[in-house]
Amino acid sequence: MDHTIVVERTIAIVFGIVVLVTALVALKNDWKTPGLENHIFKLMLALLALGGLLGTLAGIGIIGKA
Amino acid sequence: MAVAAVHAGGIADHIHPEPEGFIRKYVFSIDHKIIGIQYLVTTFMFLVLGGMLAELIRVQLMNANGGFMTPDTYNEVYSIHGSTMVWLVIIPMLTGAFGNFVFPLQIGARDVAFPWLNMLSFWLFPPAGLMLYGSFLMGAPAAGWTEYPPMSLQGQAGTSMWCAAIFLVGVSSTLTGINFLVTLLKMRAPGMTYTRMPLFCWAQFVTAPLLMIATTALGAALAALFVERQFGVPFFDPTKGGSPLLWQHMFWFYSHPAVYIMILPVFGIVSEVFPTFARKPIFGYKMIAFSSCSIAILGFMVWAHHMFTSGMAPFLQLPFMVLTMLIAIPTGIKIFSWVATLWGGKIHFSTAMLFAVGFIATFTLGGITGVFLAAVPFDLHAHGTYFIVAHLHYVLVGGSLMGVFSGLYFWFPKMTGRLMSEKLGKWTFWLFFIGFNGTFLPMHNMGLLGMPRRVAEYDPQFQTLNRIASSFSFLMTFAILLIIINALYSIKNGKKCGHNPWNARTLEWQIPSPPHYYNFKHIPSVFANPYDFNEPLPYRGLEDELTDAPPPVPAAAH
Amino acid sequence: MAVASSLLSTPVTHGHDDADQLYIETRELRVQGFLLFMVSDLVLFSSFIFAYLYLRNTGQGWPPPGAPHVDIWLAAMNSVVLFGSGATMHFALENWKHRNFMKFASWMVATIVLGLLFLGGQGVEYVSLYTKDHASWGGSGIFGASFFTLTGMHGFHVFVGVIYLTVLLLQATAGTYTFSKYTGLTLGTLYWHFVDVIWVVLFSIFYLL
Numbered sequence: 045m046d047h048t049i050v051v052e053r054t055i056a057i058v059f060g061i062v063v064l065v066t067a068l069v070a071l072k073n074d075w076k077t078p079g080l081e082n083h084i085f086k087l088m089l090a091l092l093a094l095g096g097l098l099g100t101l102a103g104i105g106i107i108g109k110a
Numbered sequence: 111m112a113v114a115a116v117h118a119g120g121i122a123d124h125i126h127p128e129p130e131g132f133i134r135k136y137v138f139s140i141d142h143k144i145i146g147i148q149y150l151v152t153t154f155m156f157l158v159l160g161g162m163l164a165e166l167i168r169v170q171l172m173n174a175n176g177g178f179m180t181p182d183t184y185n186e187v188y189s190i191h192g193s194t195m196v197w198l199v200i201i202p203m204l205t206g207a208f209g210n211f212v213f214p215l216q217i218g219a220r221d222v223a224f225p226w227l228n229m230l231s232f233w234l235f236p237p238a239g240l241m242l243y244g245s246f247l248m249g250a251p252a253a254g255w256t257e258y259p260p261m262s263l264q265g266q267a268g269t270s271m272w273c274a275a276i277f278l279v280g281v282s283s284t285l286t287g288i289n290f291l292v293t294l295l296k297m298r299a300p301g302m303t304y305t306r307m308p309l310f311c312w313a314q315f316v317t318a319p320l321l322m323i324a325t326t327a328l329g330a331a332l333a334a335l336f337v338e339r340q341f342g343v344p345f346f347d348p349t350k351g352g353s354p355l356l357w358q359h360m361f362w363f364y365s366h367p368a369v370y371i372m373i374l375p376v377f378g379i380v381s382e383v384f385p386t387f388a389r390k391p392i393f394g395y396k397m398i399a400f401s402s403c404s405i406a407i408l409g410f411m412v413w414a415h416h417m418f419t420s421g422m423a424p425f426l427q428l429p430f431m432v433l434t435m436l437i438a439i440p441t442g443i444k445i446f447s448w449v450a451t452l453w454g455g456k457i458h459f460s461t462a463m464l465f466a467v468g469f470i471a472t473f474t475l476g477g478i479t480g481v482f483l484a485a486v487p488f489d490l491h492a493h494g495t496y497f498i499v500a501h502l503h504y505v506l507v508g509g510s511l512m513g514v515f516s517g518l519y520f521w522f523p524k525m526t527g528r529l530m531s532e533k534l535g536k537w538t539f540w541l542f543f544i545g546f547n548g549t550f551l552p553m554h555n556m557g558l559l560g561m562p563r564r565v566a567e568y569d570p571q572f573q574t575l576n577r578i579a580s581s582f583s584f585l586m587t588f589a590i591l592l593i594i595i596n597a598l599y600s601i602k603n604g605k606k607c608g609h610n611p612w613n614a615r616t617l618e619w620q621i622p623s624p625p626h627y628y629n630f631k632h633i634p635s636v637f638a639n640p641y642d643f644n645e646p647l648p649y650r651g652l653e654d655e656l657t658d659a660p661p662p663v664p665a666a667a668h
Numbered sequence: 669m670a671v672a673s674s675l676l677s678t679p680v681t682h683g684h685d686d687a688d689q690l691y692i693e694t695r696e697l698r699v700q701g702f703l704l705f706m707v708s709d710l711v712l713f714s715s716f717i718f719a720y721l722y723l724r725n726t727g728q729g730w731p732p733p734g735a736p737h738v739d740i741w742l743a744a745m746n747s748v749v750l751f752g753s754g755a756t757m758h759f760a761l762e763n764w765k766h767r768n769f770m771k772f773a774s775w776m777v778a779t780i781v782l783g784l785l786f787l788g789g790q791g792v793e794y795v796s797l798y799t800k801d802h803a804s805w806g807g808s809g810i811f812g813a814s815f816f817t818l819t820g821m822h823g824f825h826v827f828v829g830v831i832y833l834t835v836l837l838l839q840a841t842a843g844t845y846t847f848s849k850y851t852g853l854t855l856g857t858l859y860w861h862f863v864d865v866i867w868v869v870l871f872s873i874f875y876l877l
Binding site: 055 | 699700703737738740741742743744745747748749751752754755758762854857858861862864865867868871872875876
């Protein structure tokens with residue numbers, strides 16, 4: 045049981061950081077693209093970054109019901 | 111200023127080959143005009159069914175001690191009557207029938223953005239209607255068209271059918287909303303900026319987001335009710351932690367915008383009828399267009415005015431009261447604009463014009479009683495009484511249905527190439543107008559005197575008023591039947607009238623009646639709004655439309 | 669074409685042929701239509717989210733008595749798996765735009781696998797809630813009503829998405845898309861990101877609040 049939790053939390057933190065960084069880099073690279081469709085993509089990348097951040101913080105235990 | 115992105119060589123000139131065979135042409139058609147007529151026929155059939163249920167109600171109510179229906183049956187009758195009229199008649203008629211047929215022609219397009227989706231939208235609709243009426247076979251829903259829990263939780267199996275049927279028709283509506291919105295955003299003819307669109311297009315333009323957004327919220331509520339009834343998932347049952355008030359919030363968040371879905375296209379219809387038959391530009395084009403936008407937006411913010419007596423948090427009453435009263439402002443702007451359009455005009459009282467002018471009278475009355483009801487102290491007294499029934503029928507029948515009839519007489523010549531009988535039309539208008547007012551005007555009194563709604567038997571003090579209402583209702587029903595007979599008869603025997611019997615100026619009147627399957631031989635370009643009666647028509651490229659010249663070679667099938 | 673020359677007054681743009689023009693215009697329609705569909709899907713989720721927040725705040729306190737406690741660690745891991753699939757999908761589309769089919773396909777497979785892993789994780793969570801806490805859709809009060817409805821709806825959207833992406837991958841392999849005309853792939857990416865973003869909201873309101 046404890047071993048499972050360690051694995052879960054590690055994956056949450058590691059993947060979370062990966063997703064956060066990837067999303068932010070992608071956002072920066074695509075910042076100047078024009079058009080409604082690209083704006084929607086940028087919004088969703090930003091929210092994806094937020095998701096990665098929340099996943100990381102939850103894995104650490106700062107937020108969420110432990 | 112956004113000019114539509116349609117140029118020569120693209121969608122504009124891309125004419126598909128004509129569909130062949132009866133099934134492709136008239137049954138599973140992707141042509142917006144055929145789909146529009148399919149909606150028109152189907153909604154009129156449901157109008158007859160819903161109207162028969164209404165007459166059952168009026169006959170029952172002729173006697174204070176009840177008539178021929180048990181109270182349980184009576185409950186089922188008015189529940190299906192309301193559900194039919196809202197979801198199977200007015201909404202599909204205004205959006206699916208008139209919307210589909212007219213506005214793509216008015217914007218100079220060959221069809222809507224997603225013709226196959228349009229066909230799917232239509233074909234979801236009759237099965238949904240059949241499901242709704244099928245519920246009579248298993249115990250129809252009996253808690254009104256609003257199906258509040260806990261009563262709807264306890265209803266018979268037909269209530270679950272109702273959930274499924276309305277969900278299905280909601281999917282149809284949502285897809286139509288998406289379709290119309292993309293069409294209006296992207297497929298207007300070259301030169302047709304937003305402020306050169308006919309006002310009927312503006313009306314569909316602001317109604318489409320309502321269809322898309324509000325209907326989905328209803329779908330969620332219906333799904334929740336369905337799974338609660340079938341699988342015991344507790345959203346609304348207070349004994350299991352749910353809240354009946356939650357249903358009311360979810361339901362009315364949709365159903366209030368729904369009433370704007372039921373009236374905004376009518377505002378568009380009369381905005382076309384008035385300038386045409388007064389031979390004058392519409393007064394306040396931009397005010398009418400932008401007030402439609404504000405009505406659509408404000409319409410999302412007022413739902414709890416249906417819940418003043420529900421036990422919701424009292425602090426919510428004042429804001430909803432104020433917001434509701436605010437909607438009277440853009441609505442009033444429109445009414446004054448229409449009246450100003452008529453002022454000093456050379457008025458021709460065709461039947462379409464009679465219904466439009468009658469609409470102003472009855473809709474205004476209904477709107478005024480709406481402002482009364484917005485005031486919380488008044489609503490606390492009038493809620494759940496016949497005053498509400500009077501208000502809602504004045505705006506939905508005196509408003510929406512009269513607008514529908516105006517549109518029918520106006521656009522029937524475009525759909526068929528023949529006029530409906532104007533002589534019969536005038537008789538039916540007056541029969542309808544007198545019948546309608548005689549039916550619903552007494553209901554204001556009944557309500558204020560304290561007669562509750564949705565009751566099969568009532569205190570004898572109300573009997574005289576009820577009998578008056580019932581008697582006049584037969585006139586109204588007879589008038590509606592005459593309209594249908596007029597339409598059916600005129601399809602083959604009406605006076606032939608050419609492409610523009612009303613001398614109107616919007617694009618649909620510049621092509622043959624009925625239009626060819628490809629609408630326009632060449633997509634015209636537009637350089638002004640169509641309401642300037644002193645000027646020549648603001649279009650270029652229409653020279654070939656009324657001639658026998660063949661259309662450009664249809665693109666090879668791909 | 670005879671058509672173009674007979675349009676005396678409409679401005680005619682040359683420079684690409686009719687088929688390209690048709691593609692560009694229908695692409696605009698399809699993208700707009702898809703975005704509007706996503707808006708209506710958002711309204712669907714918002715309605716149920718409203719219902720959850722309403723039920724949570726009326727009366728009995730949260731979690732309601734007898735409701736199971738959710739496993740934050742499993743959920744956090746599962747969430748980043750899904751978010752990761754969003755990142756891999758982004759890479760897939762980028763590689764298509766850079767005309768690299770093999771990398772596109774690899775990232776697509778990664779996305780589909782991560783999506784399936786997410787669904788598996790959800791399944792594990794549901795089974796664990798059922799076996800340990802006897803939690804069920806209809807039998808767990810308003811917790812069951814809101815949690816299983818919302819996560820279930822979302823899971824269904826992920827399931828449909830996995831099928832959708834698989835079909836897109838097969839189509840791309842079969843040559844349906846070119847490196848300059850790939851609207852279907854763009855729309856699939858939009859859908860997948862949408863499903864991801866909904867999960868950001870659901871994860872927050874069920875596990876973090």
